[in-house]
Amino acid sequence: MEKAYLSGETALHLIPQGTFAENIRCCGAGVPAFYTPTGLNTLYAEGKLPTKYDSNGNVLKYNEAREVRTFNGKEYLLEEAFPTADFAWIKAWKADKMGNCVFKGTSYNYNRIMANAARITIVEAEEIVELGELPAESIHLPGLNVNRLFKGKKWGKIEVLHNDDDSKESKEKSVRDVIAQRAAKEFVPGSSCNLGVGMPVLASDYASKDGRHVYVQSENAIIGVGGYPKRGEKQSDWINAGKETIVPIPGASTFGSDVAFGQIRGGHLDMTVLGALECSQYGDVANYMIPGKMVKGMGGAMDLVANREATKIMVVQTHCDKHGNPKIKAKCDLPLTGSRCVHMIITELACFDVDHEKGLTLRDHNPNTSIEEIKSKTGCDFKVAEGCGPWKV
CATH class of the missing domain: 3.40.1080.10 (Glutaconate Coenzyme A-transferase)
Known part of the structure; x- marks a missing residue:
């Protein structure tokens, strides 16, 4: 992606990760926009962040500048919620036949808010259980937001594997x-x-x-x-x-x-x-x-x-x-x-x-x-x- 962006093959809009999460959450919650302090006084806020280069590395387009407003003496940027997505593809640990989902460990991340911000949500679950097997208070994503459900066959991809004995302490400090x-x-x-x-x-x-x-x-x-x-x-x-x-x-x-x-x-x-x-x-x-x-x-x-x-x-x-x-x-x-x-x-x-x-x-x-x-x-x-x-x- 980096190479394609810098060579002009594709456009790329860089967004702060927390703003990205709130863009999605507000979309699903019916909130059209929100104010945030994130990115204030940066090229991102000023509309000077390149989104598209030509093949020679010249900037063709920049991102849109953000409106700034002051609340209680502090400045904030206005951010618009994302439009509703057509599909959300969600990975769950367990789901019941009503579509209620439970996420395991850190796999919660964006799953719930993305499911809420799409017209059709497809859930891949490691295990599908009968109604009543998942305690109501343990549900992370209600079945109300799930349209399609299937049991996956392959999962468990690890991108960066570290073990506690991978690094041995060296006598010479770097x-x-x-x-x-x-x-x-x-x-x-x-x-x-x-x-x-x-x-x-x-x-x-x-x-x-x-x-x-x-x-x-x-x-x-x-x-x-x-x-x-x-x-x-x-x-x-x-x-x-x-x-x-x-x-x-x-x-x-x-x-x-x-x-x-x-x-x-x-x-x-x-x-x-x-x-x-x-x-x-x-x-x-x-x-x-x-x-x-x-x-x-x-x-x-x-x-x-x-x-x-x-x-x-x-x-x-x-x-x-x-x-x-x-x-x-x-x-x-x-x-x-x-x-x-x-x-x-x-x-x-x-x-x-x-x-x-x-x-x-x-x-x-x-x-x-x-x-x-x-x-x-x-x-x-x-x-x-x-x-x-x-x-x-």
Whole structure:
């Protein structure tokens, strides 16, 4: 898809994942539009995000700009609900002959809201049971929304299989390990966190080893993400947002993706940790595309940085790119994921606190570097906190 989009073979409309979920939910609920803080002050909101290129890489079309309105002193974007779909194809764990469905593990995700937003919903169930065998209070999708039902023959595809013994701890720490170990010190025991793929998850692993256990929430609708399964015990119905197999911790709960993003936008999480392509001195962050070269899509990141007042936003990234250029700058050059939203930046060299008006303050740094080296590799000025010194991990 990325290659076809950049070469002009197809058009592509990038939508924040939480907005996507709400587009679907509102469609099925008869709500024509809604306001959201997600994407504010980005190219997505301004109508400057390319949706179609020609074969030479020139932009032919952009997305539509969003209307902005202020409520209680805060700005929001107006988003329209999707039109009703002709078909929804839903995968269920169990269904009764009335069409009532139960989803297993993290497979709840978009299933319920998609079924509600289509004229005809087709359900593939692993098991079809008689009426009354499923307790009424356990039903995730009412049969009212189901038009066709059949028993599947093949399922259980696993895209990213990880076992708890896949990675052995190395004596020599990589750059990723250095960043993750320092980031782990910011995890507050008992708090709720959403983690991006890669270094954020690694930071959580280090935090757990230090006894700082947190409740990990994932956009695919679970809170209580645990580690990887033991070899031979994987289940395709239990994955994280990176499609990796996981084991839920005792006390975990699953729900729909619309609920997951309500938790995120509503500021119900204590912290979110994500990677970045670059950050600015005032807490702008860019992490989803390099125009004309690379498009990952924003996924749920725009939602995750949308409520800076309620949720601490921490970025973990290398200090410089592969060419040696600073990734912490006076101003971001790449399309923003969020504007003035990041509270802390941690690299292999340094930990910065971010003031959205005054800029960066160096809190502490890698014992193997110096403030002079950090200054030479940072693309903006920063203050040095009183008592700043080598970190201890």
